[in-house]
Amino acid sequence: MDTPAAPTQISISSADLERMRQDVESRRPEEACGLLAGRAARETAIVERVIPMRNALQSPDRYRLDPAEQLAVFTWIEAQGLELIGIYHSHPAGPASPSETDILEAYYPQAVYWIWSKQTGEWRYAAFSIWKGSVSPVTVLLNSKAREE
């Protein structure tokens, strides 16, 4: 089977961006992690839900999703008619780029890996696709579309 094409752009509302920012801030000094559910339209992934997840390692420099929670949320995402389009985590004291471990443990070629960093004092973010050791930047598009809850 061919590897699904990774998106080159990810679109997110300012409200969802703020949800993620608040999550990574509230979980400092641990690394925060979570999932982004939405839709993939050609090369652009569109975020529709930010889903904070437990960091099973409770570590300041590693994260791992809890397998049981991950399975439950994957099932929920599918039931909503959405797709897993991204995985976010934070580097409270590291750079906004994937670590060697992040690259080794990137199992979802079609997902966008979104990384938050507070290394410079302010939260910054960058997004990537990662597959088989190669890392490509993904452009973040901010949209102002309001979403009904």
Ligand SMILES: [Zn+2]
């Ligand atoms: Zn990382």
